[in-house]
Amino acid sequence: MKIGIIDADLLGRQKHRFPNLVCEKLSAYWKEKGAEVELKLDYENLNEFDHVYIAKVFTDTWVPKWIQESVNMDTGEANLPENIHVGGTGFFFANAPNLDDEIEHHMPDYNLYNDWIDNEVRKAEQAAGEAGKKFNKRTFMVQFKEYTDYSIGFMTRGCFRKCPFCVNQKYDKVFRHSPLDEFYDPSRKKICLLDDNFLGCPEWRTILEELKALKKPFKFKQGMDERLLTDERCEVLFSASYDGDYTFAFDNISDYDLIHRKLQLIRKYTKATNIKFYVLVGFESTDVQDIINMWRRVALLMRYHCLPYIMRYQNKNETPWKKSEYRSFYITMARWCNQPGFFKKKSFRQFCEANQAHHKTEGTLCSAMKALVDFEERYPEIAKEYFDLRFDQFELEG
The missing domain is CATH 3.80.30.20 (tm_1862 like domain)
Known part of the structure; x- marks a missing residue:
């Protein structure tokens, strides 16, 4: 089983720096079932996953037009391919559906964002080196x-x-x-x-x-x-x-x-x-x-x-x-x-x-x-x- 998880606010908002708890719970839930879980950093090739979960907190966060237009904010429903699931107040405002209890009450996967953070550190360190500046990892990590x-x-x-x-x-x-x-x-x-x-x-x-x-x-x-x-x-x-x-x-x-x-x-x-x-x-x-x-x-x-x-x-x-x-x-x-x-x-x-x-x-x-x-x-x-x-x-x- 291959699972893709997209934190829409992470992708669609500049300098967004807060983990999506739903994403972390979904990750932990599927990993416990033996699935391969990936934090996706784009909206490409979603058909390659058995399930893709897209979570959004803020209504003005950008997502691809074909996704946004498939969502009915008033009813809490979405007309999407079977393997794609969307949720959160960013999509449904006050009508966001609840998670299933077995996911809602699951210990979060606090390691979900680790690879992304490591990559952000590498990019910043490389940029500092190219600019001839000293990279302070401790200061840089405060944002995470x-x-x-x-x-x-x-x-x-x-x-x-x-x-x-x-x-x-x-x-x-x-x-x-x-x-x-x-x-x-x-x-x-x-x-x-x-x-x-x-x-x-x-x-x-x-x-x-x-x-x-x-x-x-x-x-x-x-x-x-x-x-x-x-x-x-x-x-x-x-x-x-x-x-x-x-x-x-x-x-x-x-x-x-x-x-x-x-x-x-x-x-x-x-x-x-x-x-x-x-x-x-x-x-x-x-x-x-x-x-x-x-x-x-x-x-x-x-x-x-x-x-x-x-x-x-x-x-x-x-x-x-x-x-x-x-x-x-x-x-x-x-x-x-x-x-x-x-x-x-x-x-x-x-x-x-x-x-x-x-x-x-x-x-x-x-x-x-x-x-x-x-x-x-x-x-x-x-x-x-x-x-x-x-x-x-x-x-x-x-």
Whole structure:
């Protein structure tokens, strides 16, 4: 039996660096059955395989036209040759079919991407040599840390929020999905959890205690629901050996007062500088009110020394912000907020001025400065309120 596995996001997105868990489970499942498994890095000669599995997370990831046109995103069905199977939210959005239980609950094959990584290292080392530069393998390998250092899985599934912009709408509750030993590899340094709404699970404390008992750093990749934070949850969560950013979400301006209270609660238990919030924009509208709502949230997070990460909404069919008159402003805000090195040290205005200073065409405005100038001319009071705010001007509240 010959099995081909294609991680569509790896092939179709520049600098994509996160393993596809479904691909790893499929690989392990078929290897256990004695099959020859290949991570394919193209879409050629698919008829040579008994089965080819194509997994896609993001709707805008490129795949060959003949594959994309065969998929019905609304029904979760695909009209493809018998040996080709597609799956994931990138193909079916909220209607992605579940894996069979024997695959879903299989230990992942954490070696699936090894040959690809080795080849990337060889190419980089060769390119450095041809350019007369020294190749630092240790630094280069940092980009592959999720492939090499982490055990990855879901301990819970589901979410009760039913947010209209989210793909996780299959269930009405959060429930225990799998035991830790289903995907935990003791030889790996860290643990990465992909849970949809972990804090909404009735067994959240038991699970956190299980993770803490391993004495290995762990993180929640998808973010947590800060609206569910309590003193008890904060005490357990912020005393854990956590890896990287504590990530939450600030999707709705209507939650402003609630999030404000939760920020105060967070700062009661930790002064950590690695608190990050996804800030959804371009969903309810792409007009000036959406820009104001974005700024209000960013400014509040800044007061509590939390990092915003601008998430520009896109659905299965379109990307509304790209059609907005404020398209350039959305891009500039994301470039500023989503790079902590800039956000922590420069105001929005200073960030745009720094971009202008590096602009090569004399006498013209760079895209960042033009976005600032155009907006400030139309809405000077909004610009006055927000454009000169600096992260380091605020003393940490809490």
